[in-house]
Amino acid sequence: MSQLDILLIVSRVCFGAFVPLCFIAVCVWMERRGAAFFQDRSGPNRANICGFRAGGLVQNLADAVKLITKEDIIPGHLKHKFYFVLAPCIVFCIAIASFAAIPFADVMKIGGKEYIMQTIPTDLGILWFLALAGFGVYGIILAGWSSHNKYGVLGGLRAAAQVISYEIPMGLAIVSALIVYGTVNLTGIAQFQGQLLFGFIPMWGVVLQPLGAIIFIVAAFAEANRTPFDLAEGESELVAGFHVEYSSMKFGMFFMGEYVAMFTNAAIIVTLYFGGFQIPWLATETLVAYARPLTVLMMLAVPACGWIFCLWMSKNNRSHYAHESDYRDREVAVYTKIVWGIVAAIDIMLFVYLIAASGGDADRVLVMFLQVFTFLIKTTMMCFVYVWVRWTLPRFRYDQLQRLGWQTLLPLSLLNIFITSAVVVALS
Amino acid sequence: MSGKVKIMERRGKDLYERVYLIEVFKGMATTFGHFLRNFLDNSKLLVRHYPEQKPEITARWRGRHRLTKHEDGSMKCVACFMCQTNCPAKCIMIEAGERTDGRTEKMPVRFDIDLLECIYCGYCVEACPMDAIRMDTGIFSVTGNERESFVMKLEDLLATPGAFSEEEYKKGGA
Amino acid sequence: MFADGLFMLFAVLAVLGAAGLVLFRHPMNGAMSFVITLISLAGLYALLSAKLIFALQLIVYAGAIMSLIVFIIMFLNIQPEDLPKEEGKLLNILGALIIVAPIGYFLVKIVNRLPNATTELLGNNFGGVKPVGLLLFKDWLVPFEIVSILLLVSLMGALLLAGKKKEVSK
Numbered sequence: 001m002s003q004l005d006i007l008l009i010v011s012r013v014c015f016g017a018f019v020p021l022c023f024i025a026v027c028v029w030m031e032r033r034g035a036a037f038f039q040d041r042s043g044p045n046r047a048n049i050c051g052f053r054a055g056g057l058v059q060n061l062a063d064a065v066k067l068i069t070k071e072d073i074i075p076g077h078l079k080h081k082f083y084f085v086l087a088p089c090i091v092f093c094i095a096i097a098s099f100a101a102i103p104f105a106d107v108m109k110i111g112g113k114e115y116i117m118q119t120i121p122t123d124l125g126i127l128w129f130l131a132l133a134g135f136g137v138y139g140i141i142l143a144g145w146s147s148h149n150k151y152g153v154l155g156g157l158r159a160a161a162q163v164i165s166y167e168i169p170m171g172l173a174i175v176s177a178l179i180v181y182g183t184v185n186l187t188g189i190a191q192f193q194g195q196l197l198f199g200f201i202p203m204w205g206v207v208l209q210p211l212g213a214i215i216f217i218v219a220a221f222a223e224a225n226r227t228p229f230d231l232a233e234g235e236s237e238l239v240a241g242f243h244v245e246y247s248s249m250k251f252g253m254f255f256m257g258e259y260v261a262m263f264t265n266a267a268i269i270v271t272l273y274f275g276g277f278q279i280p281w282l283a284t285e286t287l288v289a290y291a292r293p294l295t296v297l298m299m300l301a302v303p304a305c306g307w308i309f310c311l312w313m314s315k316n317n318r319s320h321y322a323h324e325s326d327y328r329d330r331e332v333a334v335y336t337k338i339v340w341g342i343v344a345a346i347d348i349m350l351f352v353y354l355i356a357a358s359g360g361d362a363d364r365v366l367v368m369f370l371q372v373f374t375f376l377i378k379t380t381m382m383c384f385v386y387v388w389v390r391w392t393l394p395r396f397r398y399d400q401l402q403r404l405g406w407q408t409l410l411p412l413s414l415l416n417i418f419i420t421s422a423v424v425v426a427l428s
Numbered sequence: 429m430s431g432k433v434k435i436m437e438r439r440g441k442d443l444y445e446r447v448y449l450i451e452v453f454k455g456m457a458t459t460f461g462h463f464l465r466n467f468l469d470n471s472k473l474l475v476r477h478y479p480e481q482k483p484e485i486t487a488r489w490r491g492r493h494r495l496t497k498h499e500d501g502s503m504k505c506v507a508c509f510m511c512q513t514n515c516p517a518k519c520i521m522i523e524a525g526e527r528t529d530g531r532t533e534k535m536p537v538r539f540d541i542d543l544l545e546c547i548y549c550g551y552c553v554e555a556c557p558m559d560a561i562r563m564d565t566g567i568f569s570v571t572g573n574e575r576e577s578f579v580m581k582l583e584d585l586l587a588t589p590g591a592f593s594e595e596e597y598k599k600g601g602a
Numbered sequence: 603m604f605a606d607g608l609f610m611l612f613a614v615l616a617v618l619g620a621a622g623l624v625l626f627r628h629p630m631n632g633a634m635s636f637v638i639t640l641i642s643l644a645g646l647y648a649l650l651s652a653k654l655i656f657a658l659q660l661i662v663y664a665g666a667i668m669s670l671i672v673f674i675i676m677f678l679n680i681q682p683e684d685l686p687k688e689e690g691k692l693l694n695i696l697g698a699l700i701i702v703a704p705i706g707y708f709l710v711k712i713v714n715r716l717p718n719a720t721t722e723l724l725g726n727n728f729g730g731v732k733p734v735g736l737l738l739f740k741d742w743l744v745p746f747e748i749v750s751i752l753l754l755v756s757l758m759g760a761l762l763l764a765g766k767k768k769e770v771s772k
Contacts, residue, residue: 036466037462037466037470038459038462038463039462040462040472040473040474041473041475042470042473042477083634122653123653123730124656124657127654127658127661128657130657131657131661131665132660133665134660134664134666134669135660135664137669137673138637138672141669144676145630145675153676153679157673160669160673161673164669312468315469316468316469316470316471319477319480320470320471320473320477321480321481323480388456388459388460388463389456391459392452392459
């Protein structure tokens with residue numbers, strides 16, 4: 001093992017472990033600000049550190065402090081305290097681990113060696129995700145059951161029944177996608193989607209498998225227990241469902257696990273149906289071949305983005321009431337400096353690359369970074385869709401949920417498999 | 429019932445609505461319109477920036493209590509215990525003493541209102557024969573660091589000024 | 603070496619889980635220890651380079667079937683007083699051990715006569731989705747289909763049994 005090997009392994013594992021954790025903050029923030037903007041409110045904008053609110057991100061910090069410093073209660077009447085403590089750990093760890101098989105960049109070829117850019121370089125791919133999705137149910141069941149609470153048991157029953165029954169249409173939708181891609185390896189799936197259909201449409205899963213994509217997305221929403229399928233924690237009837245007895249950081253684990261699951265599901269949806277790390281119309285080899293002109297383009301695009309962001313910020317980060325000295329003005333001034341600092345740093349790095357290192361392996365590394373960026377952007381947009389749906393649709397009733405799963409999605413996904421396999425056989 | 433009856437058409441039966449996805453997308457378009465408008469220009473948000481922008485309080489609003497005074501500065505309260513008797517939350521505690529300014533025989537030497545128990549129903553104001561207790565201070569935010577600070581003493585109640593003029597208060601219907 | 607250590611770990615866990623399934627009184631404890639057995643079996647499959655079987659073991663047995671069983675245990679909400687009294691438990695176990703002992707002896711003998719094998723991972727995509735799929739659908743197509751029909755029959759039987767009960771209750 002060379003030093004490069006070790007460095008890449010360490011960075012891959014760090015990516016797989018820390019990016020989902022960082023995206024908890026991003027998702028929670030997006031949920032709150034998004035919810036506020038969908039409902040014509042302004043969302044969290046007061047919590048600050050020395051007057052800097054980072055657009056409301058500081059609120060998450062305050063939340064974390066609150067959750068950590070609260071009293072950690074284990075109710076005295078519980079008979080199975082071990083399962084009570086185990087349940088949130090299962091939910092959280094499973095959610096993080098299921099991110100491990102998702103590729104965040106194309107296979108990187110450096111020095112004649114190939115490096116698979118997944119946290120665990122396995123070709124099990126989607127099977128890994130399915131296996132772990134099944135395990136997530138244990139956390140919910142154990143939490144609801146060991147809480148020794150009627151609401152908890154009811155919430156756990158609902159959640160478990162929902163997850164178990166939506167795993168079937170989800171698996172069948174994946175089957176039809178696998179028929180198209182011809183592999184279970186997620187890197188292979190993402191590479192497949194770099195091709196062009198008829199020479200001009202990116203061959204994304206959503207183009208080839210529109211029905212499968214819809215079924216999978218609906219099932220993924222149900223798997224993550226998100227609205228409109230969040231009746232496991234329907235506040236009006238079950239208080240909080242399976243985590244009603246949990247407090248402090250044990251609740252925090254459920255909370256974070258939910259958002260990590262949302263992020264992971266979004267990543268899987270992006271990888272299966274929205275091209276994964278692929279930039280539309282620019283496959284990996286094209287990117288490597290045109291690395292220099294692309295770099296010049298980026299050196300222009302980054303300041304443009306920074307400028308637009310600063311304009312937007314100076315327009316919107318103002319106090320909309322009579323005031324003497326607006327603390328937001330100071331904030332905007334500092335943020336503008338930071339943004340331009342970042343823009344300058346990126347531009348200098350790109351310039352150094354262009355002068356000193358372009359051509360050869362450095363191109364591959366640049367393309368890798370571009371693809372990671374694309375993957376994260378796409379996943380963030382998918383997370384936004386989660387938020388968007390949550391604040392648009394009302395909750396399903398339990399019988400409606402099961403009817404949708406068994407009577408609509410299941411036959412549709414079976415039909416989708418027949419049609420897909422017929423078309424694939426006819427074309428090959 | 430003489431009211432006009434309007435029979436609502438039951439939705440969700442025809443195929444167009446049972447496909448469900450089209451309606452979902454229509455709803456999502458509506459919400460996204462709101463999101464985009466607020467994202468691009470947040471001055472149109474339907475919010476009051478609370479600590480900086482206070483809400484407008486009308487004269488009928490039942491805020492924190494105060495005890496009123498005559499023009500010469502002596503208190504109107506005669507310690508008749510009407511408010512204490514009427515209080516459904518039992519949050520008023522009066523101790524009567526001899527009056528020293530010669531208006532009547534009695535005046536309170538102790539007049540405590542426990543704001544943690546008060547339900548702001550306004551019965552004390554309605555019961556008062558002397559118009560001595562009012563809830564027109566316009567104070568709606570009562571905060572404190574310990575429980576004792578929520579018990580309003582006689583001096584605090586007398587010291588709090590009313591937020592409205594006499595005409596406004598009368599017009600308010602009291 | 604590392605693989606040997608893993609093998610020992612999974613083997614011990616599998617046996618302990620199975621013992622727990624038999625010995626624990628509360629059904630939830632039994633089910634959870636059986637989950638441990640299933641997961642360690644999956645680990646053993648992975649050590650044998652059987653990637654697909656590893657994934658299927660996790661998805662089907664540990665993920666789906668056991669979660670259904672745990673779900674039903676939760677659904678029934680079994681209290682300690684509902685459990686049957688097991689007074690002669692120790693005697694029963696002892697008797698079972700004596701009966702099973704000859705079979706165990708044969709097993710030990712068989713295992714001893716097995717050729718030596720290493721736990722090295724086999725390359726060339728051995729045990730991946732494609733080779734196993736080709737094997738199943740080309741060389742073993744008829745047995746595979748017969749097994750699937752068998753499953754279908756048992757599914758229908760279960761449906762029939764469940765449906766009949768409902769009519770009687772009416």
